[in-house]
Structure formats: structure tokens, C-alpha cells
Amino acid sequence: KATVSVLNWAPTGRRASRQPPPHRAMSKNADKKGGAKPGKNAIKDPAVIAAHPDRELPRFKQKYEQLCQKYGCPAVDKFVKRLNKETAAWKGDAGEPRKFEYRVGDKGGDFPPNFPIIFNNESLSYAQTRAVIDALAFWPQPWKYMNIIAFWKTWGMESKGDEQQCNGDDGAMLVHEFLKNDSADGVNLQHLELIGNGITARGCSYLGRALTQNECLKYLNLSYNRHIGDDGAAALGTGLKWNSTLESLKLEYCGIGWAGGEDIGRNIVRASSIKELHLKGNTLGAKGVKGIAQALPKNVTLTHLDLSDNCFGIHLMAIEALREGIESNDSLTSIDLNLNSLVPAGTRELVDMLKAKPKIETFHIYERAEDHLFEQILVECKAHVDKKKKAGKKGGKKGKK
Numbered sequence: 001k002a003t004v005s006v007l008n009w010a011p012t013g014r015r016a017s018r019q020p021p022p023h024r025a026m027s028k029n030a031d032k033k034g035g036a037k038p039g040k041n042a043i044k045d046p047a048v049i050a051a052h053p054d055r056e057l058p059r060f061k062q063k064y065e066q067l068c069q070k071y072g073c074p075a076v077d078k079f080v081k082r083l084n085k086e087t088a089a090w091k092g093d094a095g096e097p098r099k100f101e102y103r104v105g106d107k108g109g110d111f112p113p114n115f116p117i118i119f120n121n122e123s124l125s126y127a128q129t130r131a132v133i134d135a136l137a138f139w140p141q142p143w144k145y146m147n148i149i150a151f152w153k154t155w156g157m158e159s160k161g162d163e164q165q166c167n168g169d170d171g172a173m174l175v176h177e178f179l180k181n182d183s184a185d186g187v188n189l190q191h192l193e194l195i196g197n198g199i200t201a202r203g204c205s206y207l208g209r210a211l212t213q214n215e216c217l218k219y220l221n222l223s224y225n226r227h228i229g230d231d232g233a234a235a236l237g238t239g240l241k242w243n244s245t246l247e248s249l250k251l252e253y254c255g256i257g258w259a260g261g262e263d264i265g266r267n268i269v270r271a272s273s274i275k276e277l278h279l280k281g282n283t284l285g286a287k288g289v290k291g292i293a294q295a296l297p298k299n300v301t302l303t304h305l306d307l308s309d310n311c312f313g314i315h316l317m318a319i320e321a322l323r324e325g326i327e328s329n330d331s332l333t334s335i336d337l338n339l340n341s342l343v344p345a346g347t348r349e350l351v352d353m354l355k356a357k358p359k360i361e362t363f364h365i366y367e368r369a370e371d372h373l374f375e376q377i378l379v380e381c382k383a384h385v386d387k388k389k390k391a392g393k394k395g396g397k398k399g400k401k
Helices: 022-028 046-050 053-071 077-089 126-138 168-185 201-211 229-240 258-269 285-298 316-327 344-356 371-396
Strands: 117-120 146-152 189-195 219-221 248-250 276-278 304-306 334-336 362-364
Touching: 053 077, 053 126, 126 146, 126 168, 168 189, 168 201, 201 229, 229 258, 258 276, 258 285, 285 316, 316 344, 344 371, 362 371
Parallel strands: 117 146, 146 189, 189 219, 219 248, 248 276, 276 304, 304 334, 334 362
Antiparallel strands: none
8 A cells, every 4th residue: 555546446356347247238138129127236327327327427637738828837747547448448349438328236336436536645726636535526426426535644634735635634625615505515435544644632733623514425535634633623523413314434543632532432423423533542541431431321323442552441430431432332343442451350340240231242452461261252252143043043033824
């Protein structure tokens, strides 16, 4: 991943290669009159069929290049090449468009062409970032969903103009403008990664405001923005209180301390609809973990909680609060407390908690825990998984009428 890449996806990869050539698919499903008969899962929406990728992708590329000219910046070469390659992949023999209305949509997974747009470790100026974000408004609406957009280490902490690397907070501001209008524009972005871009609390305030208006984003990863801190966590939490669609939030190694942990507990754990919360590598400490633990009894959606490497294992107070919170929560199935050196009394507390919570199937703790306690945790988790499997088998059997 150290190499520079904009779009890290091959349209002619293994999944695509399993699809039969267009002429074979047509002949196999041909009816008696010689026409083509759509498969069971064929695309039937006329608006979707009309939006031919081999025509729409070049139009999208043209809009992007026009925006680059407008803002006076060079187009990202790898981005343009990937769009050209994807366009070519949607053309059949002799340059004729494929009859993709007969493709299997559910299992094939290649229509519409929602390949991930990934800018990896490439320095983008403010103008280049703006051109990419603004171009997304021209993504063909009949395709309905755009899957992934990711900016990995493409922005920085400081910027002196369009010729310099885009400031992380300015990049977040541009993303904010897109997200707040996305539900109405119809792009419907579902997965967004802004990793290691120097985003601070200011950038989080933009994103938090966007989340109050966005109704389609499901996954947000802001990891390795080490200056987000407590204020940034609070800004995101304020926005997430009013958001009902985001399911997974990653804030790993973001410099969040105990005050940010309390805000996360109050606004995200207690009041949002998040299902997966990843907080690895922060410095929540005992007070921050306690703030999150005290909010768990009020939560009904969270299934995975990652508090690994957060400097609280030696504080029995925090572990007791965590035990009480988990025992009063009915949604959690996976908990990660790895890389926190737990005191033996704290580990015993967690073992007792696991015995009373059969829904928890995955539970990670630091391997340096006492051997017999570590073994007990393994045994308990295995018993929970086995019990669920048996219940599934019983539920799956049909009785005689």
C-alpha cells in the first residue's frame, strides 16, 4: 500500500472473469424466437439500463477534466487512466457495448460499476481535491449507489495555496459540502475513509454538521488523524446524535483523551445508532472508559466495541464500570480490550461477566494475562459460540405436519 494509486481495483479481476462472455450469456438464455431472455436476477429498471457505463463513464471523466481546467489544476493522471480502463472493460467485442441488461446483478456484483475511488499516499492540492469532490455530483444518478471513496494520506496539516498540499481540515470542509447534499443529489455514498490526513477538531466540526443532514453514509473511518483530540470527538458526537444511518465509526489513534471518551459515551454510545465503534490506540484512560461504560445500558444497537490500547487496564474502577455496563447491555457480541495490561482482579471480573453474557462470542484481552484466567475466557467464548450453533441447528429443522 506504500505505492501511489488512485483506483486500486481491477475490473477484469477474478470475480469479473467468472462471468460468461456476453455472446454466451445471450445464447444460453435465448428463447425460441432467437431473442435474448433475461436471467432471474437481470436488471429490469429501464432508467438503469439506459445509463450505459461505456457512455456515462466518459461523460463523468469529461466533467472532471472540465472542473480541473476551471480550477486551474492538473487532473490526477492515475484517476483518468482508471476511468479509461473501466470504460474499456464495459465494452464488448469490436467495441460494441455489452448487453449488460442481461447480466446477473445480485451475484455478479458488477452493475452498476461502483468501483472504489481510492487516492493512496498521493499529495493533492486544494484545487485537485475540489475538482474530484465536485465531479461526484455528475455521477450517473440511475446507478443509485457509490460504494467507496477513500483519501489515504493525501492532505496535510498546513497549506499556503492551491499549489501546496491541501490542508486536512479544508479537505474535510469539501467533503462536508458533498455529504450534506448527497441524500438529495442521489450519489448515495456509503463508505468514506479519510485516513492520516491531518484532520483536527475543525475538520470534525464540518463532518459532524454534515452527518446531521446525511442519510446514506454507513461507514466512516478517520483513523490516524492524531490531532482530532477531545474537541474533535465531541464535534462528531454532536452530529451523530441526529444521524440514524451511520453503522460503523473508526477513530483509531486520534489523540482522544478522557474528556473525549466521556463525550463519546454521552453522544455516540448513548444517543446514536452506531453498531461498530473502534477506538483503538487513544488515551481514554480510566475516566474515559468509565464514561463509555456508563452509557452502555442505554444502548440497543452497538454490537462491536474496540477499546484496545487505551491505558486503563491497571485501574480496577474502570474495569468494574465496564463489567457493569456490559452486563446491562443486550446488544454487544464482540469486545476488544487487547493491549491493556489488566490487573488480575480486573481479569477475574471480566471472566465472571462473560459467564453471565452468553451473547458475547468474541472477547480479546492482552495475552500477558494470567494463564488460567486467559484460558477461562477462551473456554467461555467457545461455549457461547457452540451454544449459538446448536440453537441455530434446532431452529433450522422443520417438524412434520
